[in-house]
Amino acid sequence: MKESKDFFWPSYVDLMTALFLIMLVLFVLGFKRANDKQRDNERLISELKVQVQEKRKLDEIKAALKRLESNYFEYNATYKRYELKFPVTFAPKSDVLPYEAQTPLVKAGRFLLSEMQSIKNDDNVQYLIVVEGRAAKDLRYPANDPHNLDGPAVRQLSYSRALSVIRLWEQAGLRFPANLEVVAAGSGFRGAGRYTGSQEALNKRFIIQIQPKIGSIGK
Numbered sequence: 685m686k687e688s689k690d691f692f693w694p695s696y697v698d699l700m701t702a703l704f705l706i707m708l709v710l711f712v713l714g715f716k717r718a719n720d721k722q723r724d725n726e727r728l729i730s731e732l733k734v735q736v737q738e739k740r741k742l743d744e745i746k747a748a749l750k751r752l753e754s755n756y757f758e759y760n761a762t763y764k765r766y767e768l769k770f771p772v773t774f775a776p777k778s779d780v781l782p783y784e785a786q787t788p789l790v791k792a793g794r795f796l797l798s799e800m801q802s803i804k805n806d807d808n809v810q811y812l813i814v815v816e817g818r819a820a821k822d823l824r825y826p827a828n829d830p831h832n833l834d835g836p837a838v839r840q841l842s843y844s845r846a847l848s849v850i851r852l853w854e855q856a857g858l859r860f861p862a863n864l865e866v867v868a869a870g871s872g873f874r875g876a877g878r879y880t881g882s883q884e885a886l887n888k889r890f891i892i893q894i895q896p897k898i899g900s901i902g903k
Contacts, residue, residue, distance in 0.1 A: 741809060742896075744803070745803065745809070745896050748799070748800075748802065748803040749766060749894060751799050751802075752766050752795075752796070752799055752894070753766075754769075754795060755769060756768065756769055756770075756788070756791065756792035756795050756796070757769055757792070757795075757796070757892075760877060762877065763876050763877045765877075765891075765893045765894075765895075766892070766893070766894055767891050767892065767893075768792060768891065768892055770785075770788055771886070771889060772785040772789065772889055772890065773885075773886065773888050773889055774845055774888045774889065775888075776820075776888065777841065779817075779841060779844035779845045779847075779848050780848065781848050781849065781852060786852060789849060789852055789853075790852065790853065790856040790858075793852075793853040793856065793858050794856075794858060796813070796892075796894075797858055797860060797864075800813075800860075800864050800894075801861070809863070809896055809897070810863045810864075810865065810896070810897040811863060811864050811865065811894060811895065811896050811897065812865050812867065812894070812895050812896075812897055813860070813864055813865065813866045813867070813892065813893070813894050814867055814869050814892070814893045814894075814895070815846040815847075815849050815850055815866065815867070815868050815869065815890055815891075815892050816842075816846055816869045816870070816871055816875060816890055816891050816892075816893060817841075817842035817843055817844065817845030817846035817847075817849075817868070817869070817870045817871070817889075817890040818842050818845070818870075818871055818872070818873075818875055818878070818887045818888070818889055818890060818891070819838050819841050819842045819845075819870075819872050819873055819887060819888065820873075820879075820884050820885050820886070820887040820888045821873055821884055821887075823882075823884055823885075832873065834872045834873040834874060838872040838873060839870045839871075839872045840870065841870070841872075842870030842871055842872050842890075843868060843869065843870030844870070845870070845889075845890050846868035846869055846870060846890050847868045849868075849890060849892075850866060850868055853866075865897075873887075875891075877891070
């Protein structure tokens with residue numbers, strides 16, 4: 685009977701020790717999971733706060749840009765951009781702004797600057813104002829003819845047309861602040877929203893696009 689007791693008692697102690705170790709491991713694992721879940725929840729809440737902040741800022745930007753709809757600019761719903769409301773058509777192979785377009789362009793530039801400055805910039809959001817020059821193909825030749833090659837000369841012409849607008853604004857004393865980056869671009873015979881067919885000649889123009897730099901939102 686004594687031998688049986690002596691044999692049973694150590695086994696009971698070992699069993700209780702093993703159970704304690706198992707419970708300890710389960711407790712540690714549960715504690716770790718709870719901490720991991722808490723960290724995940726905190727990270728998720730932080731990300732949601734940033735997304736809400738960005739959404740509010742984008743809504744504010746959209747509301748401000750909507751004020752651009754005026755005698756100078758209109759919204760192109762197809763290409764989701766604001767464009768000049770009045771046409772400015774260059775002479776063939778020329779980057780000289782038509783005289784009759786210069787005064788309205790200066791007024792449009794001043795209006796643009798005023799409206800962009802009215803946007804609250806507490807979050808240091810930056811904007812890109814792209815003046816994109818374009819060129820028209822010569823319909824006397826087929827599309828694949830060398831005369832209609834979208835080469836360096838055509839790109840340079842379209843870029844120079846955009847640059848002429850920016851220089852006009854500078855000469856008129858328009859100074860855009862650092863958060864409004866104005867750049868010239870030339871798309872040649874390419875670019876979205878071009879005139880086609882019999883209206884090809886209307887592409888001897890430029891467009892102005894305004895976009896917030898998304899990377900600067902929420903910083």
